[in-house]
Amino acid sequence: MALIVQKYGGTSVGTIEKIKKVAGRVARTRDMGNDVVVVVSAMAGETNRLLGLANQLSELPNERELDVVASTGEQVTIGLLSIALSEMGYPARSFTGFQIPVLTDSAHVKARIRNIEGATIQSALKKGEIAVVAGFQGIDETGAITTLGRGGSDTSAVAVAAALSADVCEIYTDVDGVYTTDPGICSDAQKLERISFEEMLELASLGAKVLQIRAVEFGMKYGVRIHVRSSFNDNTGTLVTKEEEIMETAVVSGVAYNKGEAKITIVKVPDRPGIAAKIFKPLSDANIVVDVIVQNVSVTGHTDLTFTVGRSDYKKAMMTTETVAKEIGADKVVGNDKIAKVSIVGLAMRSHSGVATKVFETLGAEGVNILGITTSEIKISCLIEEKYTELAVRVLHKAFGLGKPANA
Ligand code: ASP
Ligand code: MG
16 A cells, blocks of 8 residues: 555646546545545636736735735635545545645745645544645745745645655646657657656756646655656656666657747956856846856957846846946947757766767757757757757757657
8 A cells, every 4th residue: 555645736626527537536546545645736727816816906916915815726626626525435634734734934925845744644644534735835934824836736745745755746737747858849759758857857848847846856855756647547657756766778868948048148258267256146136047158268368258048037137247248348248039948868878978969960960050058967958049949859859769669
């Protein structure tokens, strides 16, 4: 007998009919002799509706109160699902974040979990009940309700699984699992059987649609096996797990892309200690997240420095950078806000040579110019012009043999 945590997202509990289906699946898991803890999101669209109500009253609602409002969506679904289960003859008990409690910091709207008390849920399980837990919500030291950020129920589920040392955390969603790339771009993209936490984090742009990144970080830290699967069928999905549990030998697991990037270059930066800090401090002070940073080797006492930011931060970042550029005596600042980043990710890259060369040759053969390159141990990312994104993804996916065999 196993302890299974199941998380159902908004689309899986979007209507009463769907809640009944979820109850059916939970009941089946119970019938197989497992202890079951269910974590649910609000019904599809509900969190947006609640936030919209608050926004009708204020452009910038008080975040403490916003959390009070937004957290109610999950309270509705835990009650409804528990009723549905009881109706089917399965004793169930609902728990809000503060009843457990799920202790978080006080960063309203994006709180982080500090601790989950397992005893409350465990005593329900001991009585033979199914525990139904509200995702997304917690409570801070002062007793205020907090929420974990959009998509936060995934993190709730993985954290609950960690607190209870569950055997697996199943994340039920509207897709079958994690794919080798966006099936919208490559129709032959394949579902991955298994993927490591590390790869999943690096594939953020693919995976984030499926699983909140913070949930993956939590899983990695506490070694929680996460099974991402569809709530609309019984297919096994993708198991996100420790590297040791992965047998695959493919060099590359997936091709990810991110379109919304912008690139800023400072030309002829004086090459002196402390300059990079001078450039990036004002950006971090302005809460701008810098992604890729590339600096040339200096030959004449000057270097060119290029970095990328999210496109929505582009204007702010340009202004900030122009000011610093003047201060440090750089030549000029040039930018381009139509940049994409295409990445290949794979654990086996660590022990294979020639992977980078293959990426560059593949893009080169298609006339795709590489504007910047960064690598980590298990990832190679190229900055390219946004209009080439789909082409780059397609040729890389093919070059590394990730597509389904033609007649499979
Ligand atoms: N209901 C919350 C949201 O829509 C949390 C979640 O669904 O994971 O973001
Ligand atoms: Mg989600």
